[in-house]
Amino acid sequence: MGGRIAVTPRSLSGAGHPALARLVERGFEIVYPAPGRTPSEDDLIRTVPGCVGWLAGVEPISNRVLDAATGLRVISRNGTGVDNLDVAAAETRGIAVERAVGANARGVAELAIALLLAGFRHIPWSHDHLKKGDWQRRIGREVRGRTLAVIGCGAIGRDVVDMALGLGMEVIGYDPYPGHSFARPGFRFAPLAEALRLADAVSLHCPPAGRPILDAGAIATLRPGVVVVNTARAELIDEGAMLEGLDSGRVQALATDVFVAEPPPPSALLSHERVILMPHAGGLTDESVERATRVAVDNLLKVLAQ
Template sequence: MTDKIAVTPRSLSVRGHPLLARLVEQGFEIVYPAPGETPSEEDLLRAIPGCVGWLAGVEPISLRVLDAAKELRVISRNGTGTDNVDVQEAEKRGIAVERAMGANARGVAELSIGLLLAAARHIPWSHDQLSRGEWRRRIGQELRGRTLSVIGCGAIGREVAHMATGLGMSVIGYDPYPDPRNITENFRYARLDEAMTAADAVSFHCPPGDRPILDAPMLERMRKGVIVVNTARSELIDETAMLAALDSGRVATLATDVFPQEPPKPSPLLAHERVILTPHAGGFTEESVERATSVAIDNLLRVLVRR
């Protein structure tokens, strides 16, 4: 019987990808639990049993799925985050969890800067007004001389900081493990509290914790008119508090690429005129998909085909 590998990232399952041929050449059969969609737990429970490998996206991987994956030897993420899977529980079952470190960093960073510029100059709002035949303007902001706080200074955060300093911004970085080699002109590290309250704009590039970083008390202490960009995880932001902050003007614009459920359900927050939305597209560039897929496949084969 041919060993199976499940492929679940939407960027790969909707049409496949030429690089997946490497798995077929090694004798594996590829299965797609939910082509073009984020698979549900039931989708995974039907497809994962019998698979020895899994090229995984951001879909939640429950303990029920891990328990059912009796033959699974490796979960290979096509990105960096592993908060969608309990790594310790996977490893208890003899399942290696691999990550494509830094593969999509440039793509996510460029989208983050794009969202920052779109927020500062009200680009989506202006487009919407003109497309409806209305000539209206909102005064924007120039980014040079303003302060951006980058929360999480891994591969993505470092790229964002580099691009922002290139725009003439001062950048404050927060990371629980600051790397002094990252300190350059117009970049410095600070504690989380200072980074959040000293910024004209904040960009998130960290995993979620036990509670949101951006909750009502923190929002009250931040600069009025702050721009918030989130291309990391939706759990970093308290949605109720954010809606109130947008209504009051405490937050000028929220630009987000991530949602508690994807596709997201309609909500007052997502419908707010000062919210910019993109469909979890940070790593969805030709180059990022190519790099992430290549690294994820390398990681699968390293575990499954030992030389």
């Protein structure tokens, strides 16, 4: 073995990680295109040529980058999603694409539940006012007995289901490929329209499709006062329709950890007082980073040993 391996996730490129030592022990040289930040296309085109492996994050990987990646044999994601690159285009160029399936599921699921509770109890709003010396209170709602729609029931969604059931919620799941072996008291699968119509809260855990799941039509069917949590992809929500939903009171709160551009530019939606923001940190826990890095390194070594 031997050659260069690019490492681009911000959680690894700034401070490194002990699991990367395994690559060095196997004779590989680690390079960081943009230490501590998301690399630009120019950063990648400058660094990736000549690399045999790439431990990649969520940064966009364009066809220009793939064209420049001469000698690259494998892209190993430190997460599950691969919508930041064209997998078929990579494979056509002889580049294998590997994913760390389920490695960050617990971290993302816990954040989704935290955001859910923050939306029901107005935690960020209360915090902001009290920090300014403004003693105000908003009446909240308890989640026990309320219905949560979990859209996408893969590893993350299923963890969210279990946690929500533990809080005493009723949970309806929607998945285009439901796992019928996944059964819990208080949980059932349903068509998307039914899940949204019955939900007091919605948590999104699926990849983007051709159109937003929560567009104006879907938002109009939600129960008044619904809390929406998005730790999946920003494209799942129509921003204009969501802003209208918040202004009308149809949506009590939107809590999101994902954005079309990161960092996002200012917008009317993001500055709304009932929008709760996190900087794409769902998988940014000690435990999730450890699991995802270990799996991503395993996948690199598996492919490069062939």
